[in-house]
Amino acid sequence: MTDSDLNHSAVPDPAMMEPAIADHLQEESTSQMLAEALAKPNRSTSHWRRAARRFVRDPLPMAALTFLILLVGLALFAPLVTTHEPNHQILQDRFSGMSTDHWLGTDNLGRDTWSRLIYGARISLLITLSVGFFAVILAVPIGLLSGFYSGKFDVAIMRLTDAMLSVPPLVLALAIAGILGPGTRNLIIALTVMMVPGLVRLVRGQALAAREEMYIDASRSIGTPARVIVFRRVLPHVVSPLLVQVSIVLGTILVVEASLSYLGLGDPPPDPTWGNMLQDGFKQMANDARLILVPAIAIGLATLAFNVVGDGVRDALYGTGVARRRRSDILGTTGTMFGLKSIKPDLDVLERISDPDAETQTEAETADDGRVEKADVAARANGATRVHAQAASAPWSEPNDPATVLKIRDLSLEFETNNGMVEVLDKVNLEVRRGEILGLVGESGCGKTVTSQSILRLLPTPPARITGGEILFEGRDVLRMSAKELQSIRGREISMIFQDPMASLNPAYTIGNQIVEAQRIHRDVSKAAAETRAEELLDLVGIPDARDRLDDYPHMFSGGMRQRALIAMALANDPKLLIADEPTTALDVTVQAQIIELISRLREEFSMSVLFVTHDLGVVQDLCDRVAVMYAGQVVETASAAQVFTAPQHPYTSALLRSRPTIGAEIGHLPSIAGLVPTAANMPEGCRFHTRCDFATDACTATAVPILRIGSDQAVRCIRHGEIDLSQHPDERPDLEVARP
Amino acid sequence: MLQLVGRRLLLLIPTLILVTFGVFMLITLVPGDPATTLAGGENATPEQIEKVRTQLGLDDPLVVQYGRWVSDAVRLDFGESLTSGQDVTSEIQRRLPVTLSIVVGSIVIGLLIGIPLGLLAGARQGGWIDRFLLALTSIGLAIPNFVLAILFINVFAVNLGWVNPIGFDNLVGEDGLQPGAWLKSLALPALALGIGVAARLARQVRTGVVDTMNEPYIRTAWAKGCSPRTVVGKHVFKNAAMPTVTVAGLLIGGLIGGTVIIESIFSANGVGQYLVNGINAGDLPVIQGVVVMFVLAFAIINIAVDIMYGWLNPKVQVS
Numbered sequence A: 001m002t003d004s005d006l007n008h009s010a011v012p013d014p015a016m017m018e019p020a021i022a023d024h025l026q027e028e029s030t031s032q033m034l035a036e037a038l039a040k041p042n043r044s045t046s047h048w049r050r051a052a053r054r055f056v057r058d059p060l061p062m063a064a065l066t067f068l069i070l071l072v073g074l075a076l077f078a079p080l081v082t083t084h085e086p087n088h089q090i091l092q093d094r095f096s097g098m099s100t101d102h103w104l105g106t107d108n109l110g111r112d113t114w115s116r117l118i119y120g121a122r123i124s125l126l127i128t129l130s131v132g133f134f135a136v137i138l139a140v141p142i143g144l145l146s147g148f149y150s151g152k153f154d155v156a157i158m159r160l161t162d163a164m165l166s167v168p169p170l171v172l173a174l175a176i177a178g179i180l181g182p183g184t185r186n187l188i189i190a191l192t193v194m195m196v197p198g199l200v201r202l203v204r205g206q207a208l209a210a211r212e213e214m215y216i217d218a219s220r221s222i223g224t225p226a227r228v229i230v231f232r233r234v235l236p237h238v239v240s241p242l243l244v245q246v247s248i249v250l251g252t253i254l255v256v257e258a259s260l261s262y263l264g265l266g267d268p269p270p271d272p273t274w275g276n277m278l279q280d281g282f283k284q285m286a287n288d289a290r291l292i293l294v295p296a297i298a299i300g301l302a303t304l305a306f307n308v309v310g311d312g313v314r315d316a317l318y319g320t321g322v323a324r325r326r327r328s329d330i331l332g333t334t335g336t337m338f339g340l341k342s343i344k345p346d347l348d349v350l351e352r353i354s355d356p357d358a359e360t361q362t363e364a365e366t367a368d369d370g371r372v373e374k375a376d377v378a379a380r381a382n383g384a385t386r387v388h389a390q391a392a393s394a395p396w397s398e399p400n401d402p403a404t405v406l407k408i409r410d411l412s413l414e415f416e417t418n419n420g421m422v423e424v425l426d427k428v429n430l431e432v433r434r435g436e437i438l439g440l441v442g443e444s445g446c447g448k449t450v451t452s453q454s455i456l457r458l459l460p461t462p463p464a465r466i467t468g469g470e471i472l473f474e475g476r477d478v479l480r481m482s483a484k485e486l487q488s489i490r491g492r493e494i495s496m497i498f499q500d501p502m503a504s505l506n507p508a509y510t511i512g513n514q515i516v517e518a519q520r521i522h523r524d525v526s527k528a529a530a531e532t533r534a535e536e537l538l539d540l541v542g543i544p545d546a547r548d549r550l551d552d553y554p555h556m557f558s559g560g561m562r563q564r565a566l567i568a569m570a571l572a573n574d575p576k577l578l579i580a581d582e583p584t585t586a587l588d589v590t591v592q593a594q595i596i597e598l599i600s601r602l603r604e605e606f607s608m609s610v611l612f613v614t615h616d617l618g619v620v621q622d623l624c625d626r627v628a629v630m631y632a633g634q635v636v637e638t639a640s641a642a643q644v645f646t647a648p649q650h651p652y653t654s655a656l657l658r659s660r661p662t663i664g665a666e667i668g669h670l671p672s673i674a675g676l677v678p679t680a681a682n683m684p685e686g687c688r689f690h691t692r693c694d695f696a697t698d699a700c701t702a703t704a705v706p707i708l709r710i711g712s713d714q715a716v717r718c719i720r721h722g723e724i725d726l727s728q729h730p731d732e733r734p735d736l737e738v739a740r741p
Numbered sequence B: 001m002l003q004l005v006g007r008r009l010l011l012l013i014p015t016l017i018l019v020t021f022g023v024f025m026l027i028t029l030v031p032g033d034p035a036t037t038l039a040g041g042e043n044a045t046p047e048q049i050e051k052v053r054t055q056l057g058l059d060d061p062l063v064v065q066y067g068r069w070v071s072d073a074v075r076l077d078f079g080e081s082l083t084s085g086q087d088v089t090s091e092i093q094r095r096l097p098v099t100l101s102i103v104v105g106s107i108v109i110g111l112l113i114g115i116p117l118g119l120l121a122g123a124r125q126g127g128w129i130d131r132f133l134l135a136l137t138s139i140g141l142a143i144p145n146f147v148l149a150i151l152f153i154n155v156f157a158v159n160l161g162w163v164n165p166i167g168f169d170n171l172v173g174e175d176g177l178q179p180g181a182w183l184k185s186l187a188l189p190a191l192a193l194g195i196g197v198a199a200r201l202a203r204q205v206r207t208g209v210v211d212t213m214n215e216p217y218i219r220t221a222w223a224k225g226c227s228p229r230t231v232v233g234k235h236v237f238k239n240a241a242m243p244t245v246t247v248a249g250l251l252i253g254g255l256i257g258g259t260v261i262i263e264s265i266f267s268a269n270g271v272g273q274y275l276v277n278g279i280n281a282g283d284l285p286v287i288q289g290v291v292v293m294f295v296l297a298f299a300i301i302n303i304a305v306d307i308m309y310g311w312l313n314p315k316v317q318v319s
Helices: A002-010 A019-057 A059-076 A113-148 A152-165 A169-180 A184-212 A214-221 A226-262 A274-283 A290-318 A321-330 A348-354 A356-369 A372-382 A386-392 A448-455 A483-489 A511-522 A527-540 A559-570 A589-606 A617-623 A641-646 A651-658 A698-702 B002-029 B034-039 B046-056 B062-073 B088-123 B128-142 B145-159 B179-213 B216-224 B228-246 B248-265 B271-281 B284-312 B314-318
Strands: A404-417 A420-433 A437-441 A464-473 A494-497 A577-581 A609-614 A626-631 A634-640 A708-711 A714-716
Touching: A019 A059, A019 A290, A059 A113, A059 A290, A113 A152, A113 A184, A113 A226, A113 A274, A113 A290, A152 A184, A152 B002, A169 A184, A169 A226, A169 B002, A169 B248, A169 B271, A169 B284, A184 A226, A226 A274, A226 A290, A226 B145, A274 A290, A274 B145, A290 B128, A290 B145, A404 A448, A404 A609, A420 A437, A420 A448, A420 A464, A420 A609, A420 A626, A420 A634, A437 A448, A437 A589, A437 A617, A448 A464, A448 A577, A448 A609, A494 A559, A494 B216, A511 A527, A511 A559, A511 B216, A527 A559, A559 A589, A559 B216, A577 A589, A589 A609, A589 A617, A609 A617, A617 A641, A626 A641, A626 A651, A634 A641, A634 A651, A641 A651, B002 B062, B002 B284, B034 B046, B062 B284, B088 B128, B088 B179, B088 B228, B088 B248, B088 B271, B088 B284, B128 B179, B145 B179, B145 B248, B179 B228, B179 B248, B216 B228, B228 B248, B228 B284, B248 B271, B248 B284, B271 B284
Parallel strands: A437 A609, A437 A626, A494 A577, A577 A609
Antiparallel strands: A404 A420, A404 A464, A626 A634, A634 A714, A708 A714
C-alpha cells in the first residue's frame, strides 16, 4: 500500500505535465499497484505454512488427528486387524466377555464385537468423509458463481438455500433418506443435501467479500477473464474459511450419520454399522451393557476427535482467541474482575517486608541484588526510618497531610509479556492536592494511562503486576484495600472518565439507568430520588432536555454528549477526586474545548480535585494548576503550571513545549521530538531520555538518574540540571534536525 | 418492532412456497412406481396399490397434483395416512404436547445449566474452572443426544429402575393433571437432549462474556464501584447474550431434529416418532405433514428469536 500511496502523492497533477511523461508516470504507478495487489494471494503460501506449524504445535488437535488417522488405518486394513468375520455367528460364544480371542467380547448372536466395530468404522468414516467431499465439490462452484455473478442466478440460489435451511437439518436428511430408502448410498445423498446449503452460503459470502477487494477490480480492469479471476483470485479467499467450516461440520456429519443409521436408514442389519450396533445393544441392554458402551464410546470418541481437529484448524488459521485477547490486554485498555482480587498475591512482597520477623531476610536480599526499591519499601513499612526513605524518593508532604487527596509513592509496575516481565512504571511519585487540577502529560506509551488506571486498580492482573509502592488516598493505601473497601471507593470517592466515550457507556442500558445505578450502588436512595438527581446532573453537564434523554440509549448520543453523560455519572456521588484519562482525545476540537471548560467549571462547583491525563499541552495550560511530566515510565518533572510553561527544567519538558504547533509558524515545518519513546523492553541505560536529548553527555548514559527536588514545589530528573540553559536551545544544529514530514 | 416482525413474516412467504414445493416433490424421489412402493412394494395387492393411487391422485399430471396438495396444505390439511387412514393433521395435534414438553424441557435444562456455566467460565477466563468447563463442554458436545439417551435408559431405567424406560405421560392425562408422572417421563428425554444444548450455550456464553469483559464500558462499570456480581450479571450478561441469541435459532433447529430420534428411543408418542413411523412405513402424507409443521414451528421460533434480539439490542429498534 505505502509504495503506491507515496507514488501517488509524489506525482504532481498530470495535466500540468508533458502528456507522454504524465502517461508514463500514471502507468507506472498503476502497474506497481497491480503488481502489489496481485502479489497478495501469493503471500498465502507462508500463511499456510505458518498455520500448519501452529496446528502441529498444538498438542490436543494433533492427538485427535493422530487418533482419526489411526482409525482410518484400522478401517482400511480391517481384514488384517480383525480375526473374525463381522457377521460370523458363533452361537456357543454368545455374550462372551473380553478375551484374547474376542478382544471386545461377542454379542447376542456370538459375533465378534471388535470386528463389527472396525468394519462399522469403515462405513461411518466412508460416509462422513465422502459427504464432506461431495458437499465441498457441490458448494464451491455454486457459491463462487452465486457470489461472483450477482443477479438472477444469485437470487435463485439464495432463495433455494433459504428454503433448505428453513428445514431443521436432521429432519431434512431424515425425510430424504426415508423416501429414498435405507442404504449407504442414500445416506450419503441425504447428508450431502443437508450440508450443501450452509457451505454455499459461506462460499458465496467470501466470494462477495473478495469481489470488493481492490486487486480483483485491478485484475478485471486489465482484462483477465472472469473464469480466471474466480479460480485464481477469489478461490484462495474462500479456502481457509471453508476448510475451517468443513473440519468443524465433519463431527456433525458423523453424529447425524449415526443417528440415521440407528433409526434404520443406513445399511440394513446384519451389516455392522455403528448405528446398527447401538440398536442391537439397546435391545440387549438388560443382558450386557457392554454392547451399548462399545459403539457409544466409539461414536463419542470419533465425534470428539473431529470436533477437536476442527477447533484446532480454526485456531491455527485464525489464531487462538486466547492469544489475541492476551495481546490486547497488554495494551492496558482493559479491566477485568480480577482487578478486585488477584492484586493481593502481588503484594506478598510488601506483606513480607512489613513483617518484622522477615526484616533481616529482606535486608539480606537487598544487599544481594542491590535493589534499592525493596530497601525503600522496607524502610517505609517499618516507619522508623522514614526520613531515609524520603531522601531517596521525593515526597513533598507527610502521608496523612489533609491538604493532599492522593499521593502515589514509588509506584512500580510490570507487564507480563511473551518475553518475560517488562517494567512499565518505575517508582512513580505523584500527588494531587485538595481542589487542584494536576495535569499528567507525556507522549503516548510513557505510562500515564497505566498510572491513572492503577489508582482504582483497573488494570487486569495478569498481565499487569504492581511490584512496589503505595497509592494513598486520604492516607489509606488503595493497594492494600479489600475488595469491599475498593468497591466503596470506586465511583464514590474517586471517579474516573475515560478516553473513549463512544465505548464507555453500556450500549444495552439507558443513560438514566446507568446514572441511577451509580448512585444506588453507593447510597441508599430511592429510585425516584436517584432519577431526579440524574436529571439534575445531565442538566448540569449541559445536556438539553435532560428529563427525556434519561430514557435514551447511548447510541442515540453523539461522542461529546456521551462524554458529558459519563461526567454526569462520575459526579453522581460528589467524588473527592476525578481521574480524567485523556477525556477529549477522541472528540473533535470544538467539543474538546467545551468538555475542558465543563471540567474546569465543575471542579469549582463540586470542589473536587482532578487528575487530568493528557498529551495536549494546550489543555494543560488552560486547565491545570500543577503538572507532572512522564517519560518512559518515570516522572521526569513536576512543577506548577506556570513554572512549566515559563521555565521548564527538564530537556524533555522543554522539547515537548517546543513541539507544540503554533499558529503563524512556518508552514510545512511541524516540529516534533526526533526519535521514539523507548519501549519498556529496550530501556536505555542511564537517563532514559538521553537517546533523544540535545544536551546528553557521557555522564547521562552511565547511571540511572534520581529525581531531585529543586524548589518548594518543583522536582526534576536530570543530572545536568543547573548547568544547561534550556532557553538557549540548539534548534539549528544540523545533527539534531527536527523531524520534517 | 412490529415492522420487524411484519417484515420477517413477509420474507417467510417465498420460503414457505419453496419448502412446500420441495416437500411435495418428495414423491418424485420415491423409487420405482410411487403407488406400488408406497402401498408396500412387491407384497402389495393390486387393490392396495389402486387405493394409494386414487388417494394421492397419482394419475393426474404433477402440476394438478401439486395444486391440489398445496391448496389443502395452506389449510393445514395434509390428507390421510396411507397406513392407518387417520387424518394427519389431527394426529400431529394429538402428539404435539409430547414433543413440546420435550423441546421446552430441554431448552429449560440447557438454559439453567449452560448460562451459569458459561458466565462462570467467561468471568474466570483462563483459570482452572474455565479449563475444567472447557473439557466438560467438549465432552457434552461430543456425545450425541441419542447415545446419551440410551445410556440414561440403561442406567436410570434398567439398572436403577427410577423411571419407566418407555412411554410418555402427558401433563393432562385421562384423569386430569398429573404433573408428577409427566415430570418423571419428561426427565430423561429432556436431559438427554438438554445436555448438548447446555454445552453449546455454555461455550457461546463464555465467548460472549470473554469478548464483553474487554469492552471499555465494563471498565466503566468497575470504576463505578459495581460488585463482580453486578458487573457480570448485569453489564456483561445482557451484552454477552446477544451473540448467544443469534445462535439460538440454530440450536432449536437441532433440537427439533433431536426430538425425532429421542422420542423414538423413549417410545414417546410425539410428532417426531410419528415421522419416524411414517418413514418406516413409507407413509408419504405423514412425512409431508410433519415436515411442513416442523418448518412452520422452526420459522416461528426464529421470528421469536429476532424479537428477543431486538429487546436485547436497543440499536435494532430504531433502525
